[in-house]
Amino acid sequence: VTDERLMEMAPLYALGALDGDELAEFGRSLDGSPGLQTEVAAFEAVIGRLAYLHVTAPSSPRLRSRTLGAAGFFAPPAPVPAVRRDAPGRTSWLAWAAVLAAVAFGALFAWERARLGEARQEAADLRQERDTLAAEITEARLQLAAVQEQLGREVAFRELVAHRESRQTLLAGLAPAPAAVARVVWNPGTREAVLLAAGLDPAPQGKVYEAWVIAGGAPVPAGTFQVDASGKAVLRLPAVDETRSVKTFAVTIEPAGGTPAPTGPMVLAGAV
Amino acid sequence: MGLAPSDHVMNDSQAHALLRRLAAGDQKALGEFYDLFASLANGLALRILRDTADAEDVVQEAFVQVWRQAGRYDPRRGSPQAWLCTIARTRALDRLRRRVSRREDATDTPPATADAPQTEEALTVRKALDGLSTDQRRALELAYYEGLTQTEIARELGEPLGTIKTRIRTAMIRLREALGSEAS
Numbered sequence: 001v002t003d004e005r006l007m008e009m010a011p012l013y014a015l016g017a018l019d020g021d022e023l024a025e026f027g028r029s030l031d032g033s034p035g036l037q038t039e040v041a042a043f044e045a046v047i048g049r050l051a052y053l054h055v056t057a058p059s060s061p062r063l064r065s066r067t068l069g070a071a072g073f074f075a076p077p078a079p080v081p082a083v084r085r086d087a088p089g090r091t092s093w094l095a096w097a098a099v100l101a102a103v104a105f106g107a108l109f110a111w112e113r114a115r116l117g118e119a120r121q122e123a124a125d126l127r128q129e130r131d132t133l134a135a136e137i138t139e140a141r142l143q144l145a146a147v148q149e150q151l152g153r154e155v156a157f158r159e160l161v162a163h164r165e166s167r168q169t170l171l172a173g174l175a176p177a178p179a180a181v182a183r184v185v186w187n188p189g190t191r192e193a194v195l196l197a198a199g200l201d202p203a204p205q206g207k208v209y210e211a212w213v214i215a216g217g218a219p220v221p222a223g224t225f226q227v228d229a230s231g232k233a234v235l236r237l238p239a240v241d242e243t244r245s246v247k248t249f250a251v252t253i254e255p256a257g258g259t260p261a262p263t264g265p266m267v268l269a270g271a272v
Numbered sequence: 273m274g275l276a277p278s279d280h281v282m283n284d285s286q287a288h289a290l291l292r293r294l295a296a297g298d299q300k301a302l303g304e305f306y307d308l309f310a311s312l313a314n315g316l317a318l319r320i321l322r323d324t325a326d327a328e329d330v331v332q333e334a335f336v337q338v339w340r341q342a343g344r345y346d347p348r349r350g351s352p353q354a355w356l357c358t359i360a361r362t363r364a365l366d367r368l369r370r371r372v373s374r375r376e377d378a379t380d381t382p383p384a385t386a387d388a389p390q391t392e393e394a395l396t397v398r399k400a401l402d403g404l405s406t407d408q409r410r411a412l413e414l415a416y417y418e419g420l421t422q423t424e425i426a427r428e429l430g431e432p433l434g435t436i437k438t439r440i441r442t443a444m445i446r447l448r449e450a451l452g453s454e455a456s
Binding site: 057 | 299302303306307310311312313314315316318319327328331332335336339340346348349350351353354355356357358360361362365391393394397398401412415416419420421422423424425437440441444445447448451
């Protein structure tokens with residue numbers, strides 16, 4: 001029989017208004033009392049429906065995408081087996097006693113062993129769940145790091161473009177890549193430079209595109225890149241001193257890994 | 273005034289079907305569940321937090337929790353959307369308490385209650401709420417929207433604790449009776 005006083009606390013508990021010793025007492029009693037659980041659930045159902053009183057506020061497509069993306073970080077949980085509810089027995093006490101008497105010590109021993117097995121299985125399941133969660137956290141951290149890195153690059157590029165000393169040089173496609181076009185946004189003061197290219201075919205097998213900064217002397221290698229499926233590429237050039245007095249930016253096709261001096265055909269070039 | 277067939281009954285059966293798919297790991301069902309009930313959860317979170325960005329965080333957290341715990345959904349606690357709103361309310365109140373402890377204020381103005389929805393479900397709940405006394409409604413609102421406990425409400429209203437307990441209990445029982453079997 002559920003304590004009447006506890007039943008009176010159920011609506012306050014469901015609403016989250018219970019506090020102090022009463023909350024502690026109710027919490028202790030709840031686990032072992034199906035009657036109390038049913039009462040709390042019924043009041044929670046009422047509270048859930050109160051949300052219909054409000055102005056519904058349409059959520060943005062961005063929030064939808066963000067929410068579904070966040071859910072995608074987590075593997076769906078394994079379905080929880082339904083709790084078995086035994087129907088109230090009609091068997092008399094004597095009949096139960098007879099059944100119990102029939103259950104010999106061996107059966108009891110087997111039951112204990114089964115419980116031990118269940119406990120071990122549960123521990124194994126919990127360990128597996130812990131490992132899964134740890135893997136999910138690691139994956140989420142890696143994705144977060146990648147997003148932060150991408151964000152950092154975008155912020156740096158925006159700052160470069162917005163800087164009052166930054167300049168822009170257009171590179172035209174040459175004979176090997178007449179449809180190609182590129183531009184370099186660069187800052188002679190900070191030596192920062194970013195190359196944005198488009199209209200390039202994928203580099204031949206075993207080759208890469210290599211950028212060059214040409215000031216007065218020999219061309220200075222400024223990084224290699226491949227293009228994406230749409231023929232585009234973005235390359236952050238290293239901060240070399242030659243950027244301060246650059247005369248020409250160029251791109252050539254070179255062996256994979258790049259070379260210290262240009263050896264292959266020039267596909268893009270632009271004079272400052 | 274005639275009302276269209278109960279939209280919430282249709283939503284209920286649709287929501288139960290979606291929740292079964294969610295529990296089976298069907299991520300597409302989450303998008304459909306979101307499309308049906310995101311505005312409901314967002315409206316509630318916005319009413320509690322009065323801040324668009326915070327409310328959006330709560331909506332995201334609530335749907336992710338539904339996704340992760342769909343297999344543990346207990347129908348005794350109401351429809352799937354009521355369960356979603358219970359989760360959203362809990363998370364919104366947690367956020368509200370953290371904000372209070374940091375003494376931050378909301379940045380947005382609250383939505384106008386005059387624009388409350390006129391669906392059959394909303395009218396049913398509104399009618400049930402109208403059956404409460406002003407004192408009962410006030411105590412209930414402080415707990416529901418502000419997350420205040422019985423002791424805090426008694427202090428806020430300058431009433432004895434016993435009076436507040438009785439007031440809230442009576443209000444909840446009346447609502448449960450007024451909403452009848454639909455609440456379960």
